[in-house]
Amino acid sequence: xxxxxxxxxxxDTSAGIVENGHQIRSNIVSSQYAAHSAFGGxxxxxxxxxxxxxxxxxxxxxxxxxxxxxRDLDAVAVSNDQGLLLSxxxxxxxxxxxxxxxxxxxxxIHHLExxxxxxxxxxxEALQFPFLCLTVAGGHTLxxxxxxxxxxxxxxxxxxxxxxxxxxxxxxRLGLGFPGGAAIERLAQQGNxxxxxxxxxxIHERNLDFSFSGLKTAVVNVLDKADHYRLQDVAASLQxxxxxxxxxxxxxxxxxxxxxRIALGGGVAINSLLRKQLSAAAAKKGIQTFxxxxxxxxxxxxxxxxAAYYLLQHRGADPLTIPAxxxxxxxxxxxxxxxxxxxx
Ligand SMILES: [Fe+2]
Numbered sequence: 001x002x003x004x005x006x007x008x009x010x011x012d013t014s015a016g017i018v019e020n021g022h023q024i025r026s027n028i029v030s031s032q033y034a035a036h037s038a039f040g041g042x043x044x045x046x047x048x049x050x051x052x053x054x055x056x057x058x059x060x061x062x063x064x065x066x067x068x069x070x071r072d073l074d075a076v077a078v079s080n081d082q083g084l085l086l087s088x089x090x091x092x093x094x095x096x097x098x099x100x101x102x103x104x105x106x107x108x109i110h111h112l113e114x115x116x117x118x119x120x121x122x123x124x125e126a127l128q129f130p131f132l133c134l135t136v137a138g139g140h141t142l143x144x145x146x147x148x149x150x151x152x153x154x155x156x157x158x159x160x161x162x163x164x165x166x167x168x169x170x171x172x173r174l175g176l177g178f179p180g181g182a183a184i185e186r187l188a189q190q191g192n193x194x195x196x197x198x199x200x201x202x203i204h205e206r207n208l209d210f211s212f213s214g215l216k217t218a219v220v221n222v223l224d225k226a227d228h229y230r231l232q233d234v235a236a237s238l239q240x241x242x243x244x245x246x247x248x249x250x251x252x253x254x255x256x257x258x259x260x261r262i263a264l265g266g267g268v269a270i271n272s273l274l275r276k277q278l279s280a281a282a283a284k285k286g287i288q289t290f291x292x293x294x295x296x297x298x299x300x301x302x303x304x305x306x307a308a309y310y311l312l313q314h315r316g317a318d319p320l321t322i323p324a325x326x327x328x329x330x331x332x333x334x335x336x337x338x339x340x341x342x343x344x
Contacts, residue, residue, distance in 0.1 A: 001074045003312075004062065004098065005305025006055075008091030009083030009111045010139070011035075011042045013054040016302030017066035021309030022124040026065035027295055027302035030054045033179070040172045048086035055094050062301065070102050075317070077308030080108040081328035083139075088324035096320050105317035107308040110330050111299075116146060117307035118296035119263035127290045132259045134250045134278075137266030138164035138179070141210050141246075142337055143253045144330075146263070149314040152331045155253050156208025163242050164268045166212035170219050170238060174231060184235045185271055191236030196222060198241040200248075208253045215241060243274050247281050254287050263290045270297040 002025075007014045016027035032050045036042050063069060078095035080088060092108075099106035115135045120127050132155075133144045141158040161169070164181055171180020176187070199218050201211040219238055223229060246268075254262055262282055268274065269292055279289040296303050315332065327342040329335055336343055 001309060002068065002072055003075045003077055003107075003305040003308050004059070004073050005109075005301040005303065005308060006059070006076070006078040006091040006095050007111070007114065007299050007301045007304050008051045008055065008087050009079050009299055010087060011047050011050075012299045013051050013058050014299060014301040015059045015062035016300060016305050017062050017068065018121070018302050018305035018309065021306050022121045024121075024295075024302045025067075026062045027300050028058050028061045028065065029298070029300050030058050037178055040178055041168070042084070044084045044086055047084055048090060051087050051090035055090055059094065070098060073098070073102060073104055075105040075107055075308060075312055076102070077107040077109055077304050079111040079114060079304050080322055081325045082111040083326065085324060085326040088326070092322070092324045100320060105312060106320060106322070107312050108318045108322040109304050109307050109311065110328060112140065112142070112330055113150070113307045113311070114303035115265035116144065116152070116263070117310065118265050118292035118303045119290045120310070121296060121303065121306035122293045123290045127261060127263060130259060131261035131263050131290070132250065132254045132257060133263045133265060134246065135265040136163050136246060136268040138162060138168060138181075140266070140337070141212070143208050143250065144335070145257055145259070149310045150331050151333055152335050153333060154335045154337055155257065156210065156249060157337045158210040158212060160211050160213035161216060163210070163212055163246065164266070166216045167238070167242065167268070169216050173220055173223065174234065181268060181271065184239055185273070187232045187235035188239040188273070191230070191232030191234070193236040193240035195230070195233035196237035198222075198237050200241055200245050203245050203248050208249055208256075210245065210249060212242070239271070239273055243271070243277055246274060247278050250278060251281055251285065251287070254282070255285070260286065261288050261290060263292075265292055265297070267298045270294050
């Protein structure tokens with residue numbers, strides 16, 4: 001089964017072609033970094049405008065790279081839930097047009113499902129249910145118990161900033177530009193991770209929630225008071241603090257849920273230190289870690305197509321009336337991981 005997946009959730013316009021849930025035939029991502037960099041963050045109106053300009057070109061490139069045409073598609077999938085509303089609308093409108101014109105099933109995917117499925121796509125045989133999933137990115141930091149296809153239980157989430165959001169904000173303060181996660185990781189490679197004892201928020205609390213806004217404040221305080229600091233050391237110490245919290249909480253969740261498999265997903269899952277230290281700490285406890293392919297970590301269309309392959313079989317196609325929603329409960333268990341007012 002060949003599926004076109006579209007993701008226009010935030011500031012990347014992406015389309016990917018995936019066969020049978022895991023064979024990636026193309027995965028085109030058009031980044032909007034240049035359009036937003038002057039503002040230090042994503043500007044929703046600009047994001048929507050750029051998606052509108054790029055969506056047709058990106059879909060055509062995805063089809064060309066896969067060596068197929070629209071008539072070869074068996075289904076079209078789109079991230080319709082969770083993201084910037086005006087951005088989501090562009091992808092949803094494109095997907096509906098294709099479903100209608102080609103008379104093929106339409107599958108609406110919650111954007112987080114794409115991130116969850118990126119590890120399943122990378123390890124389609126080995127990663128068995130149930131498993132723990134840490135999805136960590138600029139917009140969310142969540143620990144989920146994945147029971148079955150489309151069935152998730154929330155174990156913990158961030159009470160304020162997401163991990164990637166905190167990294168982006170600190171990077172902006174350091175003058176590293178936007179997005180900041182990659183710049184911090186690059187600098188950290190030449191830094192001393194023990195140079196600054198930044199806090200590890202909530203690391204000793206028994207719950208499985210996160211908080212990263214305090215860490216951001218602590219870093220800014222150090223920078224404001226210091227006459228001189230070495231950027232590489234700040235980056236390395238900051239990165240280590242974030243990774244320590246993510247690893248500790250994830251292992252605690254796996255042990256308390258008696259899960260022997262951990263999957264990682266989301267933009268911060270591309271971070272090499274997190275991948276290495278989570279895998280090593282889990283292995284010491286006899287827990288297997290399933291890392292997503294790096295190309296599936298940041299927002300992309302292939303992960304949407306991969307998730308759709310499985311979810312189409314388990315819950316069927318969606319009608320042409322599916323809405324785009326900035327906030328939406330996750331999966332058939334309707335997990336709410338933001339304030340209830342967001343879902344009205
Ligand atoms: Fe994302």
